[in-house]
Amino acid sequence: MTAALINVLIFPGLLFLFVLSLIGEYYDRKLYARMQNRMGPPWFQPVADFIKLLSKELIIPANADARIFKVLPLVACISTIVAYLYIPLFSNNSLLPFNGDIIFVLYMLTLPTLSYALAGWYSRSPYSLVGTMRVLTQLFAYEVPLFMAVLAPAILASSWSFQEVISFYGNSWLWLVNIPAFAVAIVTLQGKLEKVPFDIPEAETEIVAGVFTEYTGPLYAYFRLAMNMQTIVGASLVAAVFFPFGFGTCVLLNFVIYLLKIAFIIFLLALMRTLFARLRIDQMLVFCWKYLAPVALLQITINIIIKAWF
Amino acid sequence: MHAGEIEIELKEKYSSSILSLSVQRERRLWLEIKAEDFRSCFERFIKEDGFIILCTITGLDTGEKIQVIYHMSDKDGKMLNIKISIDRNSPVIGTITDLFPAAELSERELEDLLGIKVEGLAPGRRYPLPDNWPQGQYPQRKDWDPSVLDKKIEKSGDKND
């Protein structure tokens, strides 16, 4: 019981993920800034932002449904943390492995997006309303390619569990086959995290902050936290599925390799943020279905062929 | 065509409506016409004389009359400034938004700042004064007293604390 509580609350649950997400946010912002030839924030900026938001006044719009309005940020946070508990980080085993945990994690990661949409809907502000429409439209655009891309390696391993996928690839170089799916996963992950070029649901210059427009103070802090944790969880998921190596006996080495893996993935995400302009929602739909979905399908086909061949 | 040639031409064509016409320099023509002939002349300036661009409309209060100046330009950069004078107590002009939709803001400005009634201007939001500006206060008129505003501010007691 105590062990389980420690797992949930401290390691690798809430506290660890919290610290890691703040570090991740700092790293992401610093990289983004340096690529734009700026200095970027000091190391304590994410913590300072978080504390500042917590101390601010909480304003709930008169039209909003107060109860749901307050609950949604927590839903987003909790579902992200739960997803994290089921991802193997630095051993080939997650905390609570079971068959089908890949699917479970993917669905847990969809929950925050839905809570954003609901948050926008219940805010009853025109900006949030447009934001909600865009969140849902975007969800339809990236979710299918993301699922296909993440599940392609699992198809090759003929299993829905992280443990078996990782042990299937073992120390062979077969994971290199999945690189196209990795590319699709990174791009769609960017869409899931709602960052440029896919920050359409919260496009600052169009709809202020989209679904979060009416959120202030602590509630907004939790949403931001959920967003940051999602970055880490998403990166961990992609790392576990596409880089199934570096799970040796030395735990410390494994830990360093894990950090390097997510650092690399966050770097790719930051790079994408630097290079492109924001797409329009219709362009996003076209892009996802015209380019990403076929690539992911192709990957699945390749994997099925390889499987038949072996 | 030089400004001098245009001057002669305009004088011949519109002799009945022109009150005065002068050439300040190359590309600057000043023209004062009778207010009642304005519309018909204006249309002809556009169609026949090539002054197809409306730069802006200026309204000014001379003390006895309200003057409205239409600054027109042709493609070579010649400017024709058409001046009409109207009665100060009940200033009325006709709209030109049917010819130049872009004149809308300028005409609203005349309404707001000088209290000119623009006939035929479609209803819309006022410009540039705030929506709750007091009725009948036209700041661009020479006899307008800005202290109307100051007094009220003092009364409310909050002085930039």
Add this chain to the structure above:
Amino acid sequence: MTKRIVIPVGPQHPALKEPASFDVTLQGERVADILVKVGYNHRGIEKGCEGRPYLHCVYLLERVCGICSHSHSTCFIQAVEEVANVKIPERAAYIRSIFGELERIHSHLLWLGVAAHEIGFDTLLMYSWRDREVVMDLLALLAGNRVNYAVNVIGGVRKDITEEEKEQILKAVDILEERTKYYIQVATEEVSFIERLSKVGYISYEDALRLGAVGPTGRASGIKRDVRKDDPYAAYEEVEFNVITDDHCDVYGRAVVRVKELMEAYSIIRQLIKKLPQTALAVNVPKNIPAGEAVARYEAPRGEDIHYLKSNGTDKPDRVKLRAPTLANVQSVAKMLENGNFADVPIVIAAIDPCFSCTDRMIVASNDLLSAKENRMTWKQLREFSIDWYKKNKGVDFSKIKKLGK
């Protein structure tokens, strides 16, 4: 979807750096209707000029707008000089043109950054504003200020350009030219940039003419109008340059026109520096300007700027009227957005390079007379409210902290 929602873009909105209001009626993501309201920034400058000596008017008009400050002061001074029948020394005309072009460079680089930001391309914003610092530093060196240069006086200019400064200008222009070539490449080749800009905010040649679009907005629709060519002022008759036009008629075309105009500006500055004649800087103009009236035109970075001046023989003008380029352009925004996407609203508004300070020129500060109904808080009330709030909700008592400055 039949339900329509009205999205207020402005008076305060992250897409707009200045107050203006665009009420966008949306049908899904499509713009069904748009209602433009300007006038939030009316500061009574025209009226203010009437009570001030000409010398003060120059400084007041320079502050109509921060970006095109030189445009407004030069345009006004041209009108004054025409009424007073003064011919300025040649060197003064050249220096005015040099400042005008430097201003155009910084304005267009600023626009490029803003436009990039509106479509979420912050990297380009950072790069172009970083490079804009080169010209801002140059202006600070030449004039002493980054904006509101105060180089103009009635009858000429106040600041000279020394040999050493000439070198620095040329050096800066070389750096900027190289960077601008890069931006031309980015603007014309980067896919995501083009995708967001082309076929957005379309306005045909006829519509642009009818709605009176000026400057780069008009030129991107093929209207070959440029006051520098049509009605030359300052030293523009002495230099050769092209009027850049484009036939895309969309936001992409406006971007291309602006970056290409930058290249023209560099060439103009080089020619002016090379030819800079050695004459006096200014002639003396008596304080009292003879009665008369004049209209002056000036090609500001955003388009044609027009000042009307009526003088009455005293040292104060009788009537000053100014028409900023944005006033001419803002009315075409509604047309550009017809059947557009909501996502394109910010960039289309930004594409005319709006400057509502120029457009409006007046607001009455603390106008409590206007309505007592509105719920307004004074500074004091706001402070008390916040102290109460923190006491009640956070248990912190801030009332002990002394008010700054007391």
Add this chain to the structure above:
Amino acid sequence: MSKKLGKVFVEAVTSLFKKPATSGYPFEKREIHKSYNGKIAFEQPKCIGCQICVKNCPAKALIVAKVQDKVFEMTISLAKCIFCGQCVVSCPKKALSTTSDFELAQSDKNKLTVKL
């Protein structure tokens, strides 16, 4: 137009290894040109009290007061000053000059009125 993807890639990656263009302002200060229009400097002995600067100041920020015979004192309101430098140009005795001091913000309003 020839379309390319990621046109700023090279610049972005090289920027990672370049010195940032921005600086941590209050700690790191940039060099300011000597010709910068900052706070006005006043040389008291040169002043003849002609009041031209006061009259020409568009912001009415200057006050020149007579302290004793042929000695004048100048007070400037930095809140009103628009840093145009007109007073420097107007002064017939060149008693005024601009300095590159631009960090003039104060949290106390009264401190903004300075005796020069």
